[in-house]
Amino acid sequence: MNACPDLESLSAEVDGALPEPQRSRLRGHLALCETCREGRTRLVALKAAVRGSQPDQHPSPRLRERLEALAPPGPEARPSGSRRLAIAVAMTAASAGALSFVASMVARRPAGDGLASHLVDDHINNALRHDKPLHIVSADPAEVERWFSGNVDFAVSLPRLPGATLVGGRTCTIAGRRVALTFYDIRERRVSLFVMPPEGREDPPCTDGVRGFSVCRRRVHGVDYALVGDLPAEQARRLLEQGL
Amino acid sequence: MTDREFLRLALAHLPRLLRFARRLCGDPDRAEDLVQETYIRALKVRRHLRDQGALLPWLLRVLHTRYLDETRTETRRLELLAAGPPALPPATADLERELLEGTLSAEVEAALLALPEDQRAAILLADVEGLSYEEIGQVLGCPVGTVRSRIARARARLFEALSATAHARRSHRGRSSP
Numbered sequence: 001m002n003a004c005p006d007l008e009s010l011s012a013e014v015d016g017a018l019p020e021p022q023r024s025r026l027r028g029h030l031a032l033c034e035t036c037r038e039g040r041t042r043l044v045a046l047k048a049a050v051r052g053s054q055p056d057q058h059p060s061p062r063l064r065e066r067l068e069a070l071a072p073p074g075p076e077a078r079p080s081g082s083r084r085l086a087i088a089v090a091m092t093a094a095s096a097g098a099l100s101f102v103a104s105m106v107a108r109r110p111a112g113d114g115l116a117s118h119l120v121d122d123h124i125n126n127a128l129r130h131d132k133p134l135h136i137v138s139a140d141p142a143e144v145e146r147w148f149s150g151n152v153d154f155a156v157s158l159p160r161l162p163g164a165t166l167v168g169g170r171t172c173t174i175a176g177r178r179v180a181l182t183f184y185d186i187r188e189r190r191v192s193l194f195v196m197p198p199e200g201r202e203d204p205p206c207t208d209g210v211r212g213f214s215v216c217r218r219r220v221h222g223v224d225y226a227l228v229g230d231l232p233a234e235q236a237r238r239l240l241e242q243g244l
Numbered sequence: 245m246t247d248r249e250f251l252r253l254a255l256a257h258l259p260r261l262l263r264f265a266r267r268l269c270g271d272p273d274r275a276e277d278l279v280q281e282t283y284i285r286a287l288k289v290r291r292h293l294r295d296q297g298a299l300l301p302w303l304l305r306v307l308h309t310r311y312l313d314e315t316r317t318e319t320r321r322l323e324l325l326a327a328g329p330p331a332l333p334p335a336t337a338d339l340e341r342e343l344l345e346g347t348l349s350a351e352v353e354a355a356l357l358a359l360p361e362d363q364r365a366a367i368l369l370a371d372v373e374g375l376s377y378e379e380i381g382q383v384l385g386c387p388v389g390t391v392r393s394r395i396a397r398a399r400a401r402l403f404e405a406l407s408a409t410a411h412a413r414r415s416h417r418g419r420s421s422p
Contacts, residue, residue: 008396015370017377017392045343046399046406050371053352057266059258063276067255067283071247128284188277188314230280 014043065212116215123192123228137168148180159243191229208233282307304383339410355405363398
């Protein structure tokens with residue numbers, strides 16, 4: 001190869017992507033042409049600089065939690081027959097005192113703990129994975145409220161969340177009750193707003209520790225509002241406070 | 245394969261997806277959002293993945309498509325039409341030395357972000373992710389020849405931008421020295 005190669009060929013050679021016999025011809029040319037050798041050296045330097053231009057970003061714990069929550073582990077495998085028998089014997093032998101201890105531990109779990117987890121599950125399945133279709137699609141709160149009036153057994157009054165656009169809603173079941181589940185877009189984030197009869201303690205503190213999602217609840221005029229999403233808990237709290 | 249099993253395999257590539265997203269969009273928060281949307285989308289369409297061995301390029305493609313959906317503009321198409329054959333600007337010894345010493349990280353990052361999106365994605369996949377041109381073609385949905393051309397154009401543009409920056413810095417130092 002006498003003529004100098006074009007930049008495309010030189011660049012591909014640096015990436016090890018130049019097929020034979022072009023590669024051998026180009027290497028032969030490089031041995032004789034100082035200008036092209038210098039050009040290749042510059043390309044190698046640039047490649048290294050692009051690779052090292054930024055430190056790697058480690059996934060935040062919240063992102064990891066949110067991703068893990070997209071497909072949570074299923075129920076643990078049922079124990080085998082012999083293990084089941086052993087467990088049954090052990091259970092029979094357990095003292096009444098031990099059973100009452102377990103019962104007291106369950107009773108001491110914070111009220112609404114399981115509820116927050118349930119709300120996050122529904123948020124993931126409906127707002128993020130879109131496993132279930134919307135029953136009503138509308139950005140008009142009045143229209144969505146009207147639709148819910150025929151589908152849940154309590155009056156639904158939707159807040160006007162500042163900076164959020166209503167997308168629509170559907171019904172879902174929480175603690176055995178049919179409740180209203182609505183969706184809002186805040187920039188490019190979708191959040192879920194559950195509107196439901198009072199459940200658990202009133203106005204528990206907002207948290208962003210439920211598998212990486214924030215859950216914020218407020219009770220107004222005997223109706224619970226729960227905002228769930230991947231926005232910071234403080235932002236969720238302010239949104240609810242300003243909207244209700 | 246269950247969703248959970250698929251997710252476990254896909255999460256093994258999380259650091260690389262995040263790295264690509266971060267460099268593609270230049271914003272750590274946006275990169276995390278983009279990655280989350282990628283996994284949601286991947287779980288939905290995972291039946292389209294034919295070869296389990298090609299999971300990484302497939303995930304990168306899902307991510308890139310999602311990114312394009314968010315950012316697609318007319319200017320991108322105009323760039324392709326206006327571009328001529330790529331060539332390296334004249335050599336400057338200082339620039340090569342600085343590149344090799346890694347003292348131009350911020351300038352390189354800025355120059356990468358100023359590239360047309362298709363060129364930026366191609367060069368990042370080659371230089372940072374170490375993908376072959378064939379794999380980059382799978383991610384970007386284009387032939388190998390196009391990959392090769394995009395990477396060469398990206399390098400020519402980066403040299404142009406970095407040469408201009410280095411020249412400006414030298415002029416500034418020359419003026420400010422007594």
